[in-house]
Amino acid sequence: MELICQDMTKVYQTRNGPISALEKITFTIRDNEWICIVGPSGCGKTTLLRLVAGLIEPSTGSIRYSGEPSNGTLRSALVFQEHGLFPWMTVLDNVAFGLEMQGMAKRQRHEHAQAFVEKVGLASFAQNYPHELSVGMRQRVGIARAFVANPPMLLMDEPFGSLDAQTKLVLQQELLRIWKDHPKLILYVTHDIEEAILLSDRIFVMTGHPGRIRNQINISSTRPRDLSCKEPDLMEIKWNIWKILEEEVRKSLGVLM
Amino acid sequence: MEHLEDPRRGGPKKPGSPDVKKKELRAWGVERWSLLLVVLILLGIWELSHRAGAISGLFFPAPSIIFETFSRLIKNGKLAEHLYATLVRVLLGFVIGGGAGTMVGLVMGWSARLRVFFDPLIAAAHPIPKIATLPLIMVLLGIGESSRIAVIAIATFFPMLINTMAGVRQIPTIHFDVARNYGATLLKTFTRVIWPGSLPMILTGVRLALNIALLIAIAVEMVASQEGLGAMIWLAWQTLRTEELYVSLLVISILGIFFNFLLQRVTDSLVPWKTDQEI
Numbered sequence: 001m002e003l004i005c006q007d008m009t010k011v012y013q014t015r016n017g018p019i020s021a022l023e024k025i026t027f028t029i030r031d032n033e034w035i036c037i038v039g040p041s042g043c044g045k046t047t048l049l050r051l052v053a054g055l056i057e058p059s060t061g062s063i064r065y066s067g068e069p070s071n072g073t074l075r076s077a078l079v080f081q082e083h084g085l086f087p088w089m090t091v092l093d094n095v096a097f098g099l100e101m102q103g104m105a106k107r108q109r110h111e112h113a114q115a116f117v118e119k120v121g122l123a124s125f126a127q128n129y130p131h132e133l134s135v136g137m138r139q140r141v142g143i144a145r146a147f148v149a150n151p152p153m154l155l156m157d158e159p160f161g162s163l164d165a166q167t168k169l170v171l172q173q174e175l176l177r178i179w180k181d182h183p184k185l186i187l188y189v190t191h192d193i194e195e196a197i198l199l200s201d202r203i204f205v206m207t208g209h210p211g212r213i214r215n216q217i218n219i220s221s222t223r224p225r226d227l228s229c230k231e232p233d234l235m236e237i238k239w240n241i242w243k244i245l246e247e248e249v250r251k252s253l254g255v256l257m
Numbered sequence: 258m259e260h261l262e263d264p265r266r267g268g269p270k271k272p273g274s275p276d277v278k279k280k281e282l283r284a285w286g287v288e289r290w291s292l293l294l295v296v297l298i299l300l301g302i303w304e305l306s307h308r309a310g311a312i313s314g315l316f317f318p319a320p321s322i323i324f325e326t327f328s329r330l331i332k333n334g335k336l337a338e339h340l341y342a343t344l345v346r347v348l349l350g351f352v353i354g355g356g357a358g359t360m361v362g363l364v365m366g367w368s369a370r371l372r373v374f375f376d377p378l379i380a381a382a383h384p385i386p387k388i389a390t391l392p393l394i395m396v397l398l399g400i401g402e403s404s405r406i407a408v409i410a411i412a413t414f415f416p417m418l419i420n421t422m423a424g425v426r427q428i429p430t431i432h433f434d435v436a437r438n439y440g441a442t443l444l445k446t447f448t449r450v451i452w453p454g455s456l457p458m459i460l461t462g463v464r465l466a467l468n469i470a471l472l473i474a475i476a477v478e479m480v481a482s483q484e485g486l487g488a489m490i491w492l493a494w495q496t497l498r499t500e501e502l503y504v505s506l507l508v509i510s511i512l513g514i515f516f517n518f519l520l521q522r523v524t525d526s527l528v529p530w531k532t533d534q535e536i
Contacts, residue, residue: 053438078438083431087530088453100449101439129530149439 001067001075001152001185003029003052008061009210010047020210021047025061027204027213031152032183036196037204038241040249044211045189049155052187053078065153074098076153077146081161084142085130091141092117092126098149116144119178136167140174147178153185160195172198176223193241197234198225205244208252215244318500326500327507335489340508342485343478346402347470350409355466357410358417359459365418366425367451379418387412388476395481405477412473413466420465424458425451457531460524467516475509486512 008025011018021044029035037045050056052063053076065075077098078084085094092113093100099109117126120140122133130138139159146154159175160168172195179186190196196203197219205215217237219225227234300320306312307319314322330336365372391408398404432454436446478487486505493501524531 055434055437074440076438078435080431080435083429084435086432086435086450086453088456088528089449089530097435097449098439101436101441101445131530 001031001065003027003153003185003187004064004066005052006062006064008051008058008063010044010051010056011059022051022058023210023212025211025213027216029185029187029202031067032185033202034179034186034188034200035202035204036188036190036200037206038190038193038196038245039204039206039211040208040245040252041191042252043206043208043248045206046157048211049078049157049187049189052076052153053155074102074149074151076155077149077151079142079146079154079156079159081158085138085145087130090127090129091122091133094130094141095144095148097145098151102149113144113148116148117141120144120174136163136171139163139171143171143175143178147182147184150182151184153187156186156188158189158191161191168195173224175199193238193245194227196241197227197238198223203237203241205241207248214248215241217241315497315499318503323500323503323507327504330501330504336504336508339484339486339489339505340512342482343471343474343487343512346405346409346474346477346485347467350406350474351413351466351470353406354410354413354470355417355463358414358466359421359462361414362418362421362459362462363425363451363455366422366455372422379415383415383419387415388473391477391481400481405474405482408477409470409473413470416465416469417459417462420458420462421455424455424462427458428454453528457524457528460520460527464517464520467520468513471509471513471516 005025005027008022009020010022011020025048037048039045047056051058086097089097092110095117096104096109096113099112100106104112114123114126117123120143122137122140122144125133125137130141133141142159146156160171163171176199188196188199200219203215203217203219204213205217206212207214217240219234219237221231221233225231225234227238303312303317304320307314307317318326327336361375365375387408390411391404394407394411395404398407428450432450433446436450441449474485475487475490478485479491482488486509490502490505493499493505
């Protein structure tokens with residue numbers, strides 16, 4: 001499936017007049033391509049995900065999906081930062097949620113879900129509730145839930161934003177591994193430049209207030225990548241993005257150089 | 258990979274790990290035993306001062322006399338009769354009023370439009386002491402069982418409604434987003450998100466409403482009934498049988514404790530994801 005956004009804007013009406021969250025967003029994302037979006041906070045990254053997910057409508061412009069799956073199947077699944085799991089469902093039921101909404105019978109969906117629960121290393125926690133898991137484990141459940149539903153597109157909103165560095169690293173590798181087995185178009189919001197470089201095929205660097213895509217940076221080196229001195233190209237990219245973001249953050253904070 | 262999992266947070270918590278449970282149980286045991294001991298000592302002092310003639314038997318009949326009365330009322334079936342009458346009223350009133358309150362609460366929690374419309378009505382009706390509506394209800398429904406049950410139903414309607422509504426409203430938006438994102442139908446959103454999400458608060462409402470139902474039932478029976486625990490209290494006072502008064506109070510308090518105990522059990526089994534949290 002391809003995702004094509006054309007001149008998309010999103011304006012919110014507030015008491016102090018309209019506020020433009022996104023302006024002139026235009027891009028095309030190919031099938032199974034992994035895009036990371038980085039930008040200063042409040043640049044409309046989350047708004048962009050919600051637009052693509054169809055939870056909100058763009059003010060102007062259009063979103064198109066070419067080669068969409070047949071009617072009735074899921075187009076996209078969102079993975080939220082931390083609180084996306086239902087606290088009243090066991091790990092297994094959480095993972096099976098997407099299948100349940102598609103009307104799959106209990107036994108069948110539990111079988112599918114169980115396979116993915118094992119794939120993310122939580123086999124012995126299938127019957128536990130989310131509050132009994134660590135934050136990292138919960139995030140794996142969220143990822144398993146999205147993959148089990150098997151949409152052609154995954155929308156991830158800083159899924160590892162609240163994890164410590166080690167756990168984050170492990171989960172990034174897991175996510176890459178699962179994505180290789182089950183390729184999908186991924187739109188991944190993060191504020192972590194290194195994460196973006198490690199994971200994506202292409203990085204969108206956004207400006208703040210209103211959000212625009214300022215640069216699109218291709219990353220062609222093969223995965224798994226390494227951000228040590230072994231790959232000077234990647235270090236170079238990191239510095240470039242860092243400089244752009246610094247400028248944007250200063251602008252959005254109103255600080256002069 | 259497991260060993261890399263966030264050691265600072267102490268790793269995953271397995272529920273009901275034997276160590277923790279045992280410790281908790283032991284702590285409870287000590288607390289309960291010492292409580293029982295204190296109660297026994299107080300009862301002993303009471304009994305002795307009665308026998309020594311230090312306190313009046315009319316106002317403070319000795320525990321042994323109260324206990325004797327208790328077993329006499331059990332044997333002649335009078336206590337069971339009154340208790341049954343009260344329980345039937347409490348449960349019928351609660352099912353009718355609480356059920357209606359839950360349904361209205363679910364709908365009002367869900368729909369902002371209905372909430373705007375009905376909120377002022379609820380706000381106006383809620384503060385009225387429900388027992389004060391008894392005369393009006395008796396004018397409408399006559400002097401009989403239906404009036405008594407109606408007052409209890411009205412009294413339980415409001416706490417159930419308000420708790421249920423708050424329960425629905427405190428469900429984080431993100432859960433509705435997830436449901437929508439995965440294409441949940443209206444029915445599925447209700448059964449998988451709204452109902453389980455508000456259930457803890459609904460059960461808190463049940464606890465409140467049952468206690469209120471008991472309170473109102475006793476009050477109603479005092480003024481407008483010949484049977485029931487409230488009537489038993491009133492009769493005992495009119496004939497100055499103080500020991501029967503104490504027995505009724507004892508039964509009511511046991512009933513209250515029993516309700517709360519039962520509800521705790523129900524809560525534990527219905528909302529296992531909240532067992533180690535506040536409800």
